[in-house]
Every structure is written in C-alpha cells, then in structure tokens.
Amino acid sequence: MSEERETRLFMISPDSKLTPDQLVRMVHAMGLEATVKETCYGCLVEGPRELVRTALENVRKDHRYEVFSKVRAYPSSDPRRCRAQHGTRPGYAQLEAEWELLPLIQHALLHAEAGRPYKEPEEAKQFPVDDFKKMCEANR
Amino acid sequence: MRVFIDPPNSMILYDLVERFGHEPLSSMAAIQEMIDNLEVDMPPMNVTIDDVVRGLAYAGVEVPSGIRGRLAVWGPLIDAADAAVIMTDAPFSFGCVGCERSNEMIKYLVRRKGIPQISVGYPETAEQAETVVGMIKEFLEGLA
Numbered sequence: 001m002s003e004e005r006e007t008r009l010f011m012i013s014p015d016s017k018l019t020p021d022q023l024v025r026m027v028h029a030m031g032l033e034a035t036v037k038e039t040c041y042g043c044l045v046e047g048p049r050e051l052v053r054t055a056l057e058n059v060r061k062d063h064r065y066e067v068f069s070k071v072r073a074y075p076s077s078d079p080r081r082c083r084a085q086h087g088t089r090p091g092y093a094q095l096e097a098e099w100e101l102l103p104l105i106q107h108a109l110l111h112a113e114a115g116r117p118y119k120e121p122e123e124a125k126q127f128p129v130d131d132f133k134k135m136c137e138a139n140r
Numbered sequence: 141m142r143v144f145i146d147p148p149n150s151m152i153l154y155d156l157v158e159r160f161g162h163e164p165l166s167s168m169a170a171i172q173e174m175i176d177n178l179e180v181d182m183p184p185m186n187v188t189i190d191d192v193v194r195g196l197a198y199a200g201v202e203v204p205s206g207i208r209g210r211l212a213v214w215g216p217l218i219d220a221a222d223a224a225v226i227m228t229d230a231p232f233s234f235g236c237v238g239c240e241r242s243n244e245m246i247k248y249l250v251r252r253k254g255i256p257q258i259s260v261g262y263p264e265t266a267e268q269a270e271t272v273v274g275m276i277k278e279f280l281e282g283l284a
Contacts, residue, residue, distance in 0.1 A: 005176065011151065060159075070154040073171035097231060098151045105152055107266050108273035109159075118274035119267055121260075 004029060006049040010042040011095070013102035016066035023067065027055050041099060042067065044076045052123040065106045068098075071134045141283050146246050148214050153225055156273065160280035195228040199245060210242045211250035215249065223283055224250045224257040225276055231262065256283065 005104050007116030010027075012018050024038045027045055032055055059067050074080060112118070141162050143181060144164035145153040157164035195208030198215035218224070250257050258279040263269035 005172075009151070050193045051271040068151060068155045069158075069166045070149075070166070071172070073168045073175055075175075082275070094147075094149065095151065101152060101269075103182075104263055104266055104269035105156075105273060108263070108269035112273045112277045116270075118270045120269055121275075 006052040007046040007075055008052050009044055009070055009072045010041045011068050013066050013106045015103040015106055018066055030058055046076045065109050141222040142220055144217050144224040146226040156276050160277055162280055165221050167213055170213050207242045218249045223255050226259045227262055228259055229262050
C-alpha cells in the first residue's frame with residue numbers, strides 16, 4: 001500500500017452537536033502539516049500517513065463516539081473525483097446511507113464499551129415444507 | 141491482524157475494525173494504489189484489460205467481466221486477509237453491494253480461504269445495532 005499519502009475522511013454523526021467548522025478548526029489547531037478541507041459531512045485530512053494518523057488519534061480522544069473515519073482513495077479536490085470540478089465519480093449515495101446509520105452505531109458503541117450485554121441474533125430456521133406447499137397451492 | 145471488510149468500502153466497518161485494533165483491508169486502499177501508481181483517466185474507466193485478466197484467478201471466464209473486474213481489486217485483499225467481517229442484507233446504497241453475484245463470490249472466496257469470519261446483518265433498530273457492534277467487538281478482540 002502507498003505509504004506517502006493518506007487522505008482520510010472524517011464524518012460527524014448526525015446526533016453530535018459538533019459542526020464541520022469546529023472539527024476543521026480543531027484539526028488546524030493541532031499544527032500538523034496536513035491539508036484540511038471542510039465538507040458538508042465533516043472534513044477531509046490529507047498528508048503524510050503518520051500525520052493523518054496523529055490527527056485521527058487526537059480527534060478520537062475528544063470525540064470518540066461522534067466522529068467516524070475511513071481512508072479515501074482519491075486525493076482531496078482531485079479533478080477526477082471532485083463534484084465542484086464536474087468529476088466523473090460523484091458518488092455520495094453510500095456515504096449518505098452510512099451517515100443515516102451513524103446514530104445507531106454511536107449508541108451501540110457506547111453500549112458495547114460500557115460492557116453491557118447484547119441480545120443474541122435469532123438463528124435462521126428452515127421454512128416448513130407444509131407451509132411452503134400451502135403457499136405454492138394458495139391460488140390453485 | 142489484517143481484516144477484510146465486506147462491503148469493501150464501508151466506512152462503518154472500516155472504522156470499527158480500526159477502532160478495535162486491527163488493520164482493515166478495504167477497496168479504498170487498493171484503488172489508491174492504482175491511482176498513485178497508475179493513471180486512472182477522467183472518463184470512468186476504472187479497470188483495465190489487465191485487471192479483468194487478473195480477475196480470472198478468482199472467477200471463471202464465463203463469469204461476466206464486471207464481476208471479474210471487481211474481483212481483480214477485491215480478490216488480492218481476500219488473499220492478504222487474516223480474518224473477515226461481512227455485513228449481509230445491506231440496502232442497495234450501503235457500500236458497493238449492487239452486484240449480488242460479486243457478493244456471493246466474495247463470501248465463497250472467504251469461506252474457501254478458511255480464515256476466521258463473522259457475518260452480521262444490517263442493523264435497522266438500536267437493539268440490532270447493539271448486537272452487530274457487540275458481535276464485531278467480541279470477534280475482533282478475540283483475534284490473536
């Protein structure tokens with residue numbers, strides 16, 4: 001994997017009172033030589049991998065359950081990707097879907113890290129043959 | 141340990157794997173490799189013919205080229221993985237789960253490799269989310 005550059009996406013959970021502006025100021029205040037770009041969902045931080053990891057650790061210290069993160073393949077503002085420059089890969093459908101799910105994940109993380117038990121998922125049962133037969137013959 | 145996530149571009153799974161102390165293997169890193177080392181053009185030509193040929197290691201020639209193209213990127217990640225976290229029944233827009241045949245192939249390749257894996261359902265309620273995160277946490281903490 002590439003070691004020089006890392007572009008990391010920081011996304012704020014909809015349940016958080018943190019704003020993208022506050023997050024960007026926080027990363028800027030760390031004094032790291034990394035590029036920070038404010039976005040509607042949080043921010044993008046780009047720079048040498050170690051610096052970006054430091055930014056992640058510092059953000060997690062203060063906002064452990066409110067800010068989620070992953071790496072991004074394309075550099076920040078890359079013309080092949082950026083919507084502002086009419087890039088050809090303007091896909092945010094997935095990020096939007098995950099953004100909607102973040103409050104549940106935030107709640108679940110708090111629950112799990114408090115050491116509380118969770119309900120075991122129900123095992124999938126086989127569908128009874130008689131019921132299946134009834135279903136097949138329902139409109140005969 | 142290196143943990144393969146499915147959907148391979150999921151932020152939530154990437155974040156959880158990293159949070160619980162492992163290295164997530166995602167399509168973002170694989171695509172970054174292509175972007176940094178090769179030229180990916182402005183038109184949406186994400187795969188080259190070489191990628192599709194490389195995909196033959198993971199799927200037969202009769203398999204549609206779209207699936208082989210995907211597996212050319214995801215296959216090496218599965219090869220490099222020590223464990224896998226798989227989210228099933230996700231809605232269409234969650235991750236790159238639009239191609240069910242590719243998803244089936246991923247599950248098959250992970251099973252064939254015989255690495256530890258956990259399969260969790262997509263959470264719809266707070267209770268289900270507690271179960272999903274609790275199971276993933278236990279699984280990741282249990283990896284050596």
